[in-house]
Amino acid sequence: MQMPKTALATLLGTAIVLANxxxxxxxxxxxxxxxxxxxxxxxxxxxxxxxxxxxxxxxxxxDQVFSGPLSFSHLPYSRCLEDENAQFDIALLGMPFDTAVTYRPGARFGPYAIRSGSRRQRESRGYTLSWKNNPYELGSRIIDCGDVPVNPFDNALAIDQMEVAYSTLLGRTPASEGSVTSITQHFAKDGKQHPRIVSLGGDHTIVLPILRSLNKVYGPVSVIHFDAHLDTWPSYPGPTSEQSRVTHGTFFYLAREEGLMTNTSIHAGIRCKLSGVADLENDASVGFQLISTDDIDDYGVAEIIKRVRERVGDSPVYLSLDIDVIDPGLAPATGTPEAGGWTTREVKRIIRGLAGLNFVGADIVEVAPAYDNAEITGIAAADIVHDFLSMLLSSKPPAPHSLFAPAKDEL
Structure with missing residues (x-):
């Protein structure tokens, strides 16, 4: 079949232009x-x-987005636990621990999966329409501090390693002074500014050593907990020992026993099966109010944001997000999936509504990439971490952008 002369001439003309x-x-x-x-x-x-x-x-x-060493969003990377000269206001810290799970293991590879999911993100293109900012241009130094080399054979040792690692970074002097870290100075027992850490899990047990570390600096904190599960059970069913009480479903109960949390904490997205009303009574005694997954249909996103903000008030706040709060159809790579979860967009919208609270740290946990497909979960988790950075550095929630196109003052 011959190409028409007009088409051939057009093709040749285009090739000549491109060649020059x-x-x-x-x-x-x-x-x-x-x-x-x-x-x-x-x-x-x-x-x-x-x-x-x-x-x-x-x-x-x-480096291209697909090349170079693996750090979160191609950020500067440092082995901060041994490099005492590493300076930061916000550190990304991996905690590849998963030996306290009750169902599917694999979250030890979560930090890797989240970093891999972030490869298309970078400092130079960090602006988003939803936040109206680029978190890397808000006056803070953000770096990837690598992973805590946790012991995979001894949970007591591993939890101590994570506590020491977190405390080590929390005790550093921030790279910047002023508004970036003034929240931490206001609540810190020593009256000094402290950096903030975004932890990449790892199973949810990592929050126990994190809360122990935060307690040394701030005292008890309020917790905003995104999860399908309560994680406030006293122990796992069956024979127990002191060490076996420490699981990814009991750490909040233990934290309450140790006085690490206020009684102004709140769950968001709960939909797990329970043994009965006794589980809810126990949960309330630990200090939590509860927002279920279904509440988003009955009350809407705005009301959920309002209830969370009212609950934690002006206290120092720690945010912990289990990726299983998102429906497994959108984030399948997790250890204990529960059908009927929130969408990624809904979770991101709620996070934006929490900006301006007194956050002293945050984490994302339970990403287990062995159960993923096409990095769906890793990409979602990395995008949520990007939201965390803007959330930590914003003084209030962003207003919705103008319909159809952003106004000039929004760019």
Whole structure:
């Protein structure tokens, strides 16, 4: 079959135009991109032995979104636990622990999956319409501090390692002073500013050593808990020992026993099966109010946000989000999936509504990538972490942007 002459002429004309266009590449300096034009003849001949080096010809090595070392959103990476000179206001810290689960293991690979899911995110393109900001341009230094090398054979040792690691970073002097960390100074027992940590789990048990660390600095804190499950049970059924009481379903009960939490905490998204009303009575004694998954249909997102904000008030707040709060159809890679959860969009919207509370830290847990498909869960978790950063650094919830297109003052 012959191509029509007019189509052939158009195709040839396009090829000639494209062949004469200069090739470009970008040098990135901070958040700016400088386009460097490279003439076509630069690529016409093989390189000679005396040719330019990469640095001479192309400049600083800038990784693609799919290349380079694995850190969250291509952030600067440091082994902060041993590098005492690492400076940050917000640290991303992996806690690859999953030996206290009651169903499917695998969350030890959660930090890896979340970082992998974040590869398309980066500082230079961090602005979102929903937040109307780029968290990396709000005056704070945010870095990836790597993982706590937890022991996979001894849970007591692993929990102590996580507590020591968290306390080590929490005790550092923030890189910036002023509004970025003023919340922490207001609530800290020592009257000093402290950095904030976003932890990447790991199963939900990691919150117990985190709350122990936070208690040393702030005293008891209120907890906003996104989850399908209560996690306030006294112990797992069957024979018990002191160590076996520590599971991803009992850590809040233990935290209450140790006086690590206020009685102004709240669950959001609960839909698990219970043994009966006794579970709810026990939950209330631990200090939680409860918002169920179904409440979003009966009362709406705005009312849920209002109830959460009223519950925690002006206290120091820790936010813990189990990825299973999202429906397993949208986030299948988790250890204890429960049908009928919230959508990713609903969870993100609620998080935006919580900006301006006195957050001293946050985590996302129970991402178990062995049960994922096409990184659905890892990508969702990474996007939620991006929301956490804006949430920690915003003084109030963002207003909705203008319908159809953002106004100039919103860009």
């Amino acid at each position: 266009l200069p090739l470009t590449h970008s040098h990135r300096d901070g958040h700016h991109h400088e386009q460097v034009q490279l003439p076509l003849e630069e690529f016409a001949q093989p390189s000679s032995s005396g040719s330019q080096t990469w640095l001479e010809k192309y400049g600083k090595q800038i």
